[in-house]
Amino acid sequence: MSVNIDDIEMEEAPTYAPSLPVPNVQEMVKMNPLEVPTKYVRNEEEMEKVNYMPQLSSEIPVIDFTLLSNGSMEELLKLEIACKEWGFFQVVNHGLQKELIQRMRNVSDEFFNLPIEEKEKYAMPSNDIQGYGHAYVVSEEQTLDWSDSLILMIYPKRYRKLQFWPKTPHGFNEIIEAYSSEVKRVGEELLSSLSLIMGLEKHALFGMHKELLQCSRVNYYPTCNTPDQVLGLSSHSDTGTITILMQDDDVPGLEIRNKGNWVPVIPISDALVVNVGDVIEILSNGKYKSVEHRAVTNKNKRRTSHASFLIPRDDVEIEPFDHMIDAENTKIYQKVKFGDYLRQSMKRKMEGKTHIDVAKIKEQLIEEQIKENA
Numbered sequence: 001m002s003v004n005i006d007d008i009e010m011e012e013a014p015t016y017a018p019s020l021p022v023p024n025v026q027e028m029v030k031m032n033p034l035e036v037p038t039k040y041v042r043n044e045e046e047m048e049k050v051n052y053m054p055q056l057s058s059e060i061p062v063i064d065f066t067l068l069s070n071g072s073m074e075e076l077l078k079l080e081i082a083c084k085e086w087g088f089f090q091v092v093n094h095g096l097q098k099e100l101i102q103r104m105r106n107v108s109d110e111f112f113n114l115p116i117e118e119k120e121k122y123a124m125p126s127n128d129i130q131g132y133g134h135a136y137v138v139s140e141e142q143t144l145d146w147s148d149s150l151i152l153m154i155y156p157k158r159y160r161k162l163q164f165w166p167k168t169p170h171g172f173n174e175i176i177e178a179y180s181s182e183v184k185r186v187g188e189e190l191l192s193s194l195s196l197i198m199g200l201e202k203h204a205l206f207g208m209h210k211e212l213l214q215c216s217r218v219n220y221y222p223t224c225n226t227p228d229q230v231l232g233l234s235s236h237s238d239t240g241t242i243t244i245l246m247q248d249d250d251v252p253g254l255e256i257r258n259k260g261n262w263v264p265v266i267p268i269s270d271a272l273v274v275n276v277g278d279v280i281e282i283l284s285n286g287k288y289k290s291v292e293h294r295a296v297t298n299k300n301k302r303r304t305s306h307a308s309f310l311i312p313r314d315d316v317e318i319e320p321f322d323h324m325i326d327a328e329n330t331k332i333y334q335k336v337k338f339g340d341y342l343r344q345s346m347k348r349k350m351e352g353k354t355h356i357d358v359a360k361i362k363e364q365l366i367e368e369q370i371k372e373n374a
């Protein structure tokens with residue numbers, strides 16, 4: 001079936017999911033730095049420290065992007081191990097100019113430092129996720145995250161809702177555009193490498209997306225007087241294909257799940273942190289892991305992070321590749337349409353990997369639940 005290019009040009013930016021309005025955290029901290037309202041306080045089980053394993057941080061794989069894109073088999077093997085055992089890796093030698101990274105950080109900081117009245121001009125509407133505000137808030141009872149965010153669709157360009165792109169600080173739009181285009185270059189190359197480790201032709205994954213969508217989320221985590229009681233971002237896995245994250249060099253906060261433990265990702269200066277999302281987990285029938293992660297806060301320094309989510313078009317159907325299934329690896333995921341999958345996950349609060357269950361084959365899910373309850 002051929003697609004009429006005029007239809008594509010005219011197509012409107014999709015909406016994603018509603019989220020309930022909640023207080024601005026940065027403003028709350030400014031007004032009353034010592035107070036932590038109960039709506040933000042996590043139960044002890046969520047914050048328990050027994051499984052905290054900072055000593056494993058140095059084992060999180062580091063991939064040299066230049067070697068990888070020049071065809072190094074050794075680097076490709078490292079990538080395969082990273083996706084299988086960690087679901088996360090840091091990327092160095094990616095070619096993003098230090099200056100561009102710093103400019104991105106600076107304009108984001110300038111934006112979040114604007115008076116609330118100015119930022120509210122870009123407030124996220126209640127029926128969507130683009131703009132300045134909070135996503136994934138679905139009930140009045142839900143424990144809230146200690147962060148605010150600015151979410152913008154970047155690619156394809158026709159999905160941009162420019163009314164949410166900050167006009168101040170001056171140059172924000174040009175910088176996020178330049179930064180995102182560099183992230184896109186890195187992301188497309190990583191998809192080629194992922195295609196190879198999955199036994200596919202180099203351009204297979206990219207082609208399968210029909211069109212690669214890119215969504216940017218700038219997270220702002222204010223300081224917290226009692227950081228051991230709150231989470232900057234609830235534990236979750238990312239629904240898309242891969243996520244490319246740029247974090248501050250001097251303020252750690254990202255923690256990832258590894259064999260039941262929480263392991264902090266200690267920033268390597270100007271490195272990008274990449275993680276495999278649910279799409280890769282489903283396509284690989286669970287061989288490559290979309291790992292749970294969360295962000296914690298601290299008492300002394302605010303933190304920002306820039307997440308770029310690379311995702312397929314809404315109409316792309318995702319299911320495990322036939323060659324990833326055999327007698328030992330029976331099929332665990334069924335076919336899902338990506339747009340439906342994404343929206344159902346956004347209608348829920350972020351809660352670990354529970355949202356991926358809708359893509360699981362029923363018998364598989366029952367078997368897992370029996371094991372968990374045994």
Ligand SMILES: O=C(O)CCC(=O)C(=O)O
Nearest residue numbers: 217219253254295305307
């Ligand atoms: O701030 C971080 O380190 C994590 C951000 C994240 O996981 C997300 O935006 O999905």
Ligand SMILES: [Fe+2]
Nearest residue numbers: 237238243293
């Ligand atoms: Fe995430």
